[in-house]
Amino acid sequence: MSAVLKDLAELEPMREGDLAEVMAIENAIYSHPWTQGNFADSLRAGYECRTWRLAGELVGYFVLMAAAGEAHLLNLSIAEPHQRRGHGAALLQEAAGLARKLGAQNVFLEVRPSNRAAQGLYTRFGFRKVALRRGYYPAHSGREDALVLSLPL
Numbered sequence: 001m002s003a004v005l006k007d008l009a010e011l012e013p014m015r016e017g018d019l020a021e022v023m024a025i026e027n028a029i030y031s032h033p034w035t036q037g038n039f040a041d042s043l044r045a046g047y048e049c050r051t052w053r054l055a056g057e058l059v060g061y062f063v064l065m066a067a068a069g070e071a072h073l074l075n076l077s078i079a080e081p082h083q084r085r086g087h088g089a090a091l092l093q094e095a096a097g098l099a100r101k102l103g104a105q106n107v108f109l110e111v112r113p114s115n116r117a118a119q120g121l122y123t124r125f126g127f128r129k130v131a132l133r134r135g136y137y138p139a140h141s142g143r144e145d146a147l148v149l150s151l152p153l
């Protein structure tokens with residue numbers, strides 16, 4: 001069943017008109033969500049912003065920045081009720097494929113050491129730890145480091 005659902009989901013360019021739905025997911029799944037302004041800026045900057053919809057319903061999205069032979073995955077999110085059904089892996093596949101198409105040789109991303117679900121997804125996909133950024137993220141008390149992961153394409 002889940003394999004069928006993720007295969008039916010559709011990738012589309014994210015638009016300003018998607019942002020209310022995007023923000024509803026973003027606010028529900030992150031302790032420190034992006035603001036609507038962060039998404040609007042990403043759209044204006046020409047970053048690769050995509051939605052992932054299943055029968056019209058927004059299930060997930062990503063924001064990818066690709067330049068000079070490298071890509072940076074800035075945001076990849078799946079709505080909570082749809083998690084653990086293969087959508088994250090399918091959307092990551094789309095993001096990596098797009099990065100490759102745009103000429104990137106590597107994709108980089110940051111992840112919180114406390115975010116076991118995301119680390120599970122990324123390491124299973126072949127990402128490897130390449131660096132640690134100290135105090136990169138805001139946290140409930142102080143700051144949290146970021147693991148920098150990279151995938152050769």
Ligand SMILES: CC(C)(COP(=O)(O)OP(=O)(O)OC[C@H]1O[C@@H](n2cnc3c(N)ncnc32)[C@H](O)[C@@H]1OP(=O)(O)O)[C@@H](O)C(=O)NCCC(=O)NCCS
Nearest residue numbers: 029076077078083084085086087088089111117118120121
């Ligand atoms: C991380 C996230 C994108 C994963 O999406 P998903 O659709 O649930 O992931 P999938 O169902 O494709 O899972 C793929 C693999 O990732 C790992 N994984 C996913 N969720 C996990 C969890 N809660 N705990 C442990 N491993 C997990 C597993 O290895 C899983 O494979 P399996 O289900 O066969 O065991 C999703 O949980 C999410 O949006 N989380 C909140 C936002 C976030 O943290 N984004 C990443 C920021 S860097």
